[in-house]
Every structure is written in C-alpha cells, then in structure tokens.
Amino acid sequence: MDSLINLLPEFWKATGETLYIVGLTLLLGGFGGLVVGLGLYLTRAGSILANRPVFGVLNVLVNTIRPIPFIIFLAAVQPLTRAVVGTGIGNNAMIFTIALAAMFAMARIVEQNLLTVTPGVIEAARSVGAGPVRIIFTVLLPEALGPLILGYTFIFVALVDMSAVAGYVGGGGLGAFALLYGWRQFDPVVTWAAVLLIIIFVQVVQFLGNRLARKALRR
C-alpha cells in the first residue's frame, strides 16, 4: 500500500496518458471506422452507391486486418507507423496503430448497424428526391444512431484493452504502469489499483453509452 502511495504521481500521470490515448484513438479510429463502414454499406450490391470493385477492396481489407492479434499488428505495421508518425515507439506511435486497428474493427460494426435501417426508408427518401449525401446525414446516421452509440461504447472497451499494450513500445498509460510497477515489482496492490481504475472507466463509459443509446432509441 505504501508503494502505491509513493507511486501516486506516476499513477495519475499514467491515468492521464490512458485517457489521452483512448480519447484520441476513439476520435481518429472512430471517424475512420465511420467512413470505411459507410463505404462498405453504400457500395455493397443493391445499395445507393453500389460499386463492386470498391466494396471488394474494402471488404478484403477489413477482413484481413481485423483478425490479426493486436500485439502482432503493432509489430507488423511499425514501418508504416515510422513513416507516418516519424517514430515507431511512444504514445503517438501507439495512437496511430490503435486508431488504425480500431478503424477496421469499427468499420464492420458501423456497416452492420447501418444494415439494420429498413431499405424502405431509404427508398422513401429517394422517392422525394433526396441524394446520397442527404440520405447519409438525414436517414442512415439518425436512424441507426442508437445501435451506433452502442457500437462505439463497445469499441471503447477494446481501445482500453489495446492501449494497455502501449508499454511494450515505450508508451505510457495504466497498462505500462501496472506492468512496470506492479508485475515486475511483485506488487499486486499496484497492479490491482490499475485494474480497478480501468474497470471504473469501462463501467462509466458503458453506463453513459447505454443511456445515450436509450435516449436515441427513445426507450
């Protein structure tokens, strides 16, 4: 317990880093996922911008990247990370990699949520002269808002999970903290402090996500 108290400054710093990594990756990966997910939905056969080659490429891309275990993905895309971020290690490299992985995971979730929108509603919008851009913003996204919020809540948990691996590439955060001061120092109190905080994060976000989704669904 004493060691935890001594480590408090590091603990709060790690907490801040986790929030920073998760927040930024949720923003970047979430937006990327929305774009790719919309792309998948809109270009599939029978949809309003049906385009077989584009759908094929997106589909293969998502299916290839999604199943790779994150820690291997992290190592595999390091050359790309270096090229884009300038370095392969540290928090920013981590954010790039997590956002990339999250983008493809989220793309599938977005696509599936959009598929729950009744095609008839889209047809009704087309029948009054609405174009694709208008349909995306006035029909697809609002009609699928409830499930989309739940999808983002789900991906948040995955992001916390991925961010914990940051320690391996010289990043910070609660994962690195638990690893460095808890696991390596044989101090379960420190490890559990990190675990507890992560659980609280996840609980709070899940609670908020559920509430927002319920509001969007008016239930």
Next chain:
Amino acid sequence: MTAPTPLVELRNVSKVYPATVKGAPDVTAIDDVSISIDAGDVYGIIGYSGAGKSTLVRLVNVLERSTAGEILIDGRDVAQLPERELRPVRLGIGMIFQQFNLLNSRTVARNVAYPLEVAGREKADRTTRVAEMLDFVGLADKAGAYPDQLSGGQKQRVGIARALASSPALLLADEATSALDPETTHEVLELLKRVNREFGVTIIVITHEMDVIQTLATKVAVMDQGRIIERGDVFDVFSNPQQAASARFVSTVVKGLPSRPELEVLRARHTGRIVTLAFRSDTVDQTQVFGELSRDGIAFQVVYGGINEIQGRPFGHLTLALTGDDVTIDAALDRVRALTTVTEVR
C-alpha cells in the same frame, strides 16, 4: 383540338434483370408495357404478387431503371435522366408504401417536412405547409409524436401527408393498405379519394385487394408475368374479364364466383349440370334469363352466387344446378348465351 398530353405515359417499357447465376436466363420483370394515364385518373394496377406491379410503379419515378422504352412524365422522357436531374422530377411524384417507411428518428411533423427540406423550402414555409397537411389527414394533434407511437392507419396517414407535402401532381400508392385491417383500409381509401377529388392528384394504385379498386379506381390494368394483359374501365374488367388470367384473378377477389374446392363440393352435391351466369345490371335482364330456363320445364336451383358493386353499378354471378334432359338444357342454354355469359362447370 388535340387530346391533352397524358400525365404519365409508358411506351414499350421493359425491365430485364441480368441472370444472377451464369448461364441462367435473364429475368424479365416488365415485358413491353405501354400505358397511358391522364391527369385526374385513379388508375389501378392489379394482379397476383410477383406479377411485376411494384417494379412497374418504381419505373415511373425511376427508383428502378427500365432497360427499354420511354417513360414520359408530362410529356418528358425521364427514363434515361441522370440521378441528379431525376431529383426535381421525383419531388413532383409522391409515393406511399405498404410498410409506410416513416423515419423513426423524426417526429410526425418532421417526417412530413422532409420532402420540403429536400426541396429547399424556407423554414416558415415548411411549418405552414406541414400544419396544413397534418390538418388534412386529421393528425394535427400528433405533430410531436414519433412514428412508433402511432397505429398502422395513423402511420399511413402520415405517409400520405409526407407524400403530398411538396404538392405533387401524381401519387404512387404501392399496396398502401395491404398492411391494414379492413376498417383502417376503408379510412385510408376515403382519404385517398379526397386527395384525388380535392387536390386533383392523379393516383396510381398497386393492389391485390378488391376493396381498393372498388372504392378508388376509375381505370384498371391487370398484370400477369410482367405484362399488362387487360385494361379498361373498372366495371368492364371486373364484370366481364376477357382474358383467362384476368378472369382467374377477378374470381379470387369478386364475391359470388365459387373457387375450385367450392366447385368440387357443389359437384359432389348436385348430380345435374352446373352453370355460372354473369349478370350486369345494365345489359342483362334477369327475368328474361330465368324465363328462358323455365320455359321448357328445366328445374334449376341457385347453388352459389353474389352481387358486387363498382362505381354504383351492380354486377353479379349466379351458379345454378340444372336438372332435365340434356337436349332441352342445351337448347335453353343456347338461348341464354344470347343474353349473357354462360360458363358450364364440368
């Protein structure tokens, strides 16, 4: 003086879907259909499901692309217009659907406002028009409600208000009452009737329900396997269909014609000959028909029948079991054939 341009005219329109499996034949959904609909008409398109009715109606506002032919809206061919140029055309054509297709994320008022937003109308203008439309369909008190708080009939009335918000000249109704119970169907049909009478909106109704045609349509076309096999005045088509396929469809929706299984029951019950006579109030004199039958002492018994009314004109069918010797019956039936349509059931 030349005849006015029809509001909607399809000329030799076809829609062929390429085969989904390699080597399989292409699927012809619409096969060389020509049809002309005048402003103010309520034009019914009937037929079994799968006949191509829903596809046909979607060719009119080009939600689906035809593969051949011309589609003239107010004299202008829209069949090949690029998507962008179709949008103003579609604003002039309202559409209502079997499943209503309302936006669940929007209130009733904002659903009705949707086409006005697409049309780029000012906010104040939209508010006035929405109030007007909700008033017309009798849902002014539901403006703030969400679609999932409404009954089926109310949802369809919102659908109608939305379809008419941009003041279109044409309304497409795709099985608009098929998901509603009979009483609600009646209310919605009365509303559509008012749409036609009060706003002069031309309506194309796709349906497989007799009620809809009976209360609403002035003209009708019968579709079968992507083709229009018969068309004309509703009363004529229903009281005296010319094509076997239309007769088959009419017999399923018209009261008074025994179905196949019912005929077998009649057959088993009556040993004599069984004939169905068609009666149209204005052309067939029933007294005369029965006079011809009873003149030679043929005993007849009414075993099945019913009267329908279309646009205030009744027509009906009576199925009789006749007993007597064949020669006398044949002679009597020949005389009756001169008066009306006789179908002998064997």
